[in-house]
Amino acid sequence: MLNRYTTKLNLFLFTLLFILYLCFGAYVFSFVEQPTEQMVINEMAKTRKDFLGKYPCVQEDDFESFIVTLLDANKHGVDARTNFTTVDNWSFAQSFFFAVTVVTTIGYGHVSPLSDTGRIICIIYAIIGVPMTLLLLTIIVRKLLILLNSTYIWFRVRFSSDTRSESKIRFVHLSIILIFSLIFLFIIPSIVFTYLEENWSFIDAFYFCFISLTTIGLGDIVAGDSPTQRNRLFYKICLTVYLLVGVTIMMLVVAMISLIPELRLIQFFLSEQEV
Amino acid sequence: MLNRYTTKLNLFLFTLLFILYLCFGAYVFSFVEQPTEQMVINEMAKTRKDFLGKYPCVQEDDFESFIVTLLDANKHGVDARTNFTTVDNWSFAQSFFFAVTVVTTIGYGHVSPLSDTGRIICIIYAIIGVPMTLLLLTIIVRKLLILLNSTYIWFRVRFSSDTRSESKIRFVHLSIILIFSLIFLFIIPSIVFTYLEENWSFIDAFYFCFISLTTIGLGDIVAGDSPTQRNRLFYKICLTVYLLVGVTIMMLVVAMISLIPELRLIQFFLSEQEV
Ligand SMILES: [K+]
Ligand SMILES: [K+]
Numbered sequence: 001m002l003n004r005y006t007t008k009l010n011l012f013l014f015t016l017l018f019i020l021y022l023c024f025g026a027y028v029f030s031f032v033e034q035p036t037e038q039m040v041i042n043e044m045a046k047t048r049k050d051f052l053g054k055y056p057c058v059q060e061d062d063f064e065s066f067i068v069t070l071l072d073a074n075k076h077g078v079d080a081r082t083n084f085t086t087v088d089n090w091s092f093a094q095s096f097f098f099a100v101t102v103v104t105t106i107g108y109g110h111v112s113p114l115s116d117t118g119r120i121i122c123i124i125y126a127i128i129g130v131p132m133t134l135l136l137l138t139i140i141v142r143k144l145l146i147l148l149n150s151t152y153i154w155f156r157v158r159f160s161s162d163t164r165s166e167s168k169i170r171f172v173h174l175s176i177i178l179i180f181s182l183i184f185l186f187i188i189p190s191i192v193f194t195y196l197e198e199n200w201s202f203i204d205a206f207y208f209c210f211i212s213l214t215t216i217g218l219g220d221i222v223a224g225d226s227p228t229q230r231n232r233l234f235y236k237i238c239l240t241v242y243l244l245v246g247v248t249i250m251m252l253v254v255a256m257i258s259l260i261p262e263l264r265l266i267q268f269f270l271s272e273q274e275v
Numbered sequence: 276m277l278n279r280y281t282t283k284l285n286l287f288l289f290t291l292l293f294i295l296y297l298c299f300g301a302y303v304f305s306f307v308e309q310p311t312e313q314m315v316i317n318e319m320a321k322t323r324k325d326f327l328g329k330y331p332c333v334q335e336d337d338f339e340s341f342i343v344t345l346l347d348a349n350k351h352g353v354d355a356r357t358n359f360t361t362v363d364n365w366s367f368a369q370s371f372f373f374a375v376t377v378v379t380t381i382g383y384g385h386v387s388p389l390s391d392t393g394r395i396i397c398i399i400y401a402i403i404g405v406p407m408t409l410l411l412l413t414i415i416v417r418k419l420l421i422l423l424n425s426t427y428i429w430f431r432v433r434f435s436s437d438t439r440s441e442s443k444i445r446f447v448h449l450s451i452i453l454i455f456s457l458i459f460l461f462i463i464p465s466i467v468f469t470y471l472e473e474n475w476s477f478i479d480a481f482y483f484c485f486i487s488l489t490t491i492g493l494g495d496i497v498a499g500d501s502p503t504q505r506n507r508l509f510y511k512i513c514l515t516v517y518l519l520v521g522v523t524i525m526m527l528v529v530a531m532i533s534l535i536p537e538l539r540l541i542q543f544f545l546s547e548q549e550v
Binding site for chain 1: 286289290292293296297298300301302303304305307308309311312315316318319322323326329330332333337341342344345346348349350351352353354363364365366367368369370371373374375376377378380381382383384387388389390391392393394395396397398400401403404405406407408409410411413414417418476478479481482485486489490491492493494495515529540541544545
């Protein structure tokens with residue numbers, strides 16, 4: 001067991017590492033994204049200039065105020081293209097999907113409440129829904145942990161020998177679970193999404209799965225939102241099941257890793273009195 | 276302790292309640308948001324029609340393709356208004372803020388990586404950053420729990436008497452912490468944001484604080500993103516500190532509530548063998 005000063009130093013160093021990691025991230029993202037952004041800006045500026053050049057009759061003020069309305073509508077999830085009336089962001093299927101992304105804290109935000117009433121309802125809905133979901137998933141994770149522990153015991157009985165240490169067997173058991181999770185939660189769904197969504201590459205699909213199941217939910221790309229999507233209700237329900245199962249398994253994997261004695265990193269930061 | 280069948284029934288009923296809650300949410304959101312959405316759609320359609328009516332010289336095809344480019348650029352965080360070149364989404368300050376929202380799983384997504392390289396880097400960054408943040412915050416929460424427990428013991432010694440039960444004292448202690456959290460994490464920051472952000476009502480600011488600290492992060496409104504924002508770097512750093520402290524306190528409150536014996540709801544779902 002470490003003494004109080006060592007643990008304090010460790011925590012200080014870890015916090016420092018965390019801040020450095022954030023700065024490093026800021027630098028890398030800035031470096032990688034700035035050129036791409038500049039390209040999009042240039043293209044937009046050119047398109048704008050070309051349009052006004054082709055139509056000198058259009059007054060710049062009118063054009064500007066049209067753009068403002070259009071961007072405002074878009075922020076509210078309304079697309080200004082001619083077919084925009086066909087997309088209904090608050091149909092039952094879409095609202096159901098929205099409710100799921102709120103209670104799981106994924107929160108894509110590609111559609112979000114527009115009115116003050118909607119926002120207040122959203123807050124109240126989350127106050128009840130988020131703890132409820134957390135409790136439900138925690139219970140299921142607890143039950144799955146018991147199940148996995150029994151497979152681990154079977155595994156240990158089956159493969160144990162003098163040459164294999166217990167921690168080695170635990171490592172193999174965990175690796176199998178990780179590989180299974182990777183295949184069934186990320187690889188196979190990514191292939192399915194690549195197939196189902198028009199214009200999605202495998203990287204797009206994998207990125208969507210990863211950003212969703214870590215509950216980051218950037219919402220820059222969301223499955224089932226193509227305006228031409230058929231069977232949207234069915235698609236969104238399948239997606240909901242995928243998200244709920246996926247988030248649960250991710251919680252399970254985190255719980256498993258945090259329970260491994262060899263990986264209990266927290267011990268380096270808590271002194272004897274604090275454990 | 277409950278027997279196995281009772282716990283199974285409880286879990287089944289709870290799952291059913293969860294599904295009903297999602298359907299209820301879907302119904303309410305659909306009911307509240309559809310009229311507002313229809314209003315935005317109508318307004319957009321009118322603006323579009325008015326513009327084309329005023330300028331009959333503009334060909335619909337050109338107009339359409341202009342809108343598509345504009346919406347595409349907007350999806351990538353590029354605003355098509357004349358002043359759009361002044362906003363730099365991937366400056367160091369903005370990238371730093373992006374990194375923080377990724378590792379805390381808030382993930383507003385109001386800016387998101389545009390290129391495949393950026394997306395792959397984002398995935399790798401999150402694989403390391405999210406567990407690192409989780410570990411750091413868990414350590415801090417553990418230390419704060421010890422601190423709060425000592426205030427609780429002081430509290431109990433100070434106010435304990437034959438007429439007050441232990442659970443009553445614990446309830447008062449928790450209530451004080453909840454009220455303090457509410458004031459310092461939600462009310463005061465909301466007032467500050469209402470003051471600092473143009474066009475934000477108190478409800479907008481409170482909604483932003485709540486959606487952020489629950490890590491839902493819809494990203495429909497984000498502080499410090501007004502194009503005319505002065506001292507953006509300083510603002511974003513303060514915001515980062517607020518988010519990190521806020522998320523930590525929220526984790527602390529959840530941990531405290533889940534540790535209260537009277538509120539250990541999980542016991543209704545785990546049988547004797549499973550505890
Ligand atoms: K989000
Ligand atoms: K999120």
